[in-house]
Amino acid sequence: MISGWKLAVVSALAAAAPVRAEGLSCETTSGLGCTASGCEPERIHELRRYPDTAHFQFIVRSTEYGTIVTAAHDALLQRAGADLSNWHLRSQSAAWELPLLLDYGWAYTVAEFPISSYEQCKALAGVPNAQGPVLLDDRLVVESEGAQAQCTSRVVCYP
Amino acid sequence: MKPRVVCRVATLLLAAGAGWRCGPTSSVAPIVAVPPGQQGGVSPPQVATQAQIRILGVGTHDFRSVNVAIQGVTVEVNGAAVEVQPADRRIDLASASGWVAGQFALPAAGSKVHVTLTFAPDGSWARASSSGAIDARGIPIAFDATAEKILAHGSVEVRIDLGSSLVLDGGGRLALLPNLGIRF
Numbered sequence: 001m002i003s004g005w006k007l008a009v010v011s012a013l014a015a016a017a018p019v020r021a022e023g024l025s026c027e028t029t030s031g032l033g034c035t036a037s038g039c040e041p042e043r044i045h046e047l048r049r050y051p052d053t054a055h056f057q058f059i060v061r062s063t064e065y066g067t068i069v070t071a072a073h074d075a076l077l078q079r080a081g082a083d084l085s086n087w088h089l090r091s092q093s094a095a096w097e098l099p100l101l102l103d104y105g106w107a108y109t110v111a112e113f114p115i116s117s118y119e120q121c122k123a124l125a126g127v128p129n130a131q132g133p134v135l136l137d138d139r140l141v142v143e144s145e146g147a148q149a150q151c152t153s154r155v156v157c158y159p
Numbered sequence: 160m161k162p163r164v165v166c167r168v169a170t171l172l173l174a175a176g177a178g179w180r181c182g183p184t185s186s187v188a189p190i191v192a193v194p195p196g197q198q199g200g201v202s203p204p205q206v207a208t209q210a211q212i213r214i215l216g217v218g219t220h221d222f223r224s225v226n227v228a229i230q231g232v233t234v235e236v237n238g239a240a241v242e243v244q245p246a247d248r249r250i251d252l253a254s255a256s257g258w259v260a261g262q263f264a265l266p267a268a269g270s271k272v273h274v275t276l277t278f279a280p281d282g283s284w285a286r287a288s289s290s291g292a293i294d295a296r297g298i299p300i301a302f303d304a305t306a307e308k309i310l311a312h313g314s315v316e317v318r319i320d321l322g323s324s325l326v327l328d329g330g331g332r333l334a335l336l337p338n339l340g341i342r343f
Contacts, residue, residue, distance in 0.1 A: 025340065043326045043336055075298050137298045148302060148341040
């Protein structure tokens with residue numbers, strides 16, 4: 001949790017030297033692709049059996065000092081009511097709430113999204129009559145003063 | 160903002176505006192943002208009443224071309240749709256130049272602006288020795304901004320990182336999953 005005095009100090013610094021837009025970025029993946037050599041996070045994760053769960057990971061990075069970051073979904077996981085309020089700074093196990101204070105650093109969070117059936121995918125995508133693969137995109141929007149970054153990952157549901 | 164201050168800001172911005180890059184088909188001149196009804200009286204050489212939505216590919220790696228088409232641009236100001244003048248339709252995100260996706264009337268100070276930008280489903284890419292299709296289906300690019308952010312420079316720029324936004328899908332195509340930054 002960001003403490004009040006820390007937020008006040010950083011806010012004052014930010015006012016004195018506004019954060020530049022290019023210093024903020026984010027990354028997201030929607031599942032793990034596993035082979036004999038191991039598992040890797042995937043930007044496009046395919047679901048072919050149900051029920052299944054999409055495992056989303058989100059990372060926000062700042063290359064600036066004293067960046068105060070907010071984050072939100074504006075697509076799939078927002079509709080699903082996923083909680084994005086708790087983030088981990090670097091490799092710390094403790095969770096921090098938004099807004100995050102990032103000094104040349106990064107933070108991550110995860111969200112699991114169970115999908116019970118192909119029909120649920122179609123309903124979420126707003127294409128109830130679809131017969132082929134259905135695309136479910138989720139977008140993370142992170143923002144600091146003067147900067148916004150967005151990143152997208154995808155779940156593909158097969159019949 | 161007082162007229163004298165507006166004029167000073169306008170003069171500075173006009174000088175800075177020369178740094179903007181426009182695509183080959185764009186004939187839009189650099190603009191100076193002055194909110195409606197607040198135009199300075201000391202012979203401003205060029206005062207725009209339109210805000211621009213610009214789009215630019217960055218991190219192009221070895222792509223020679225990344226061709227996509229802008230299918231639609233919508234702008235809402237305080238929840239009400241406003242007219243958008245389309246500009247560049249077919250764009251090459253691997254080009255060093257930026258592109259103008261659309262223009263709309265400068266919003267009044269204090270208002271909230273919501274922008275969406277949709278690509279046509281099919282695009283194409285090329286490297287030195289290979290080429291292929293781009294699947295540009297997916298959710299539209301969308302963002303919110305305060306009028307003040309847009310009025311600061313009279314434009315907003317969407318910077319798509321091509322290195323992380325084009326992802327190989329199961330069908331052998333590159334899917335456009337935008338990783339981007341918004342510059343006001």
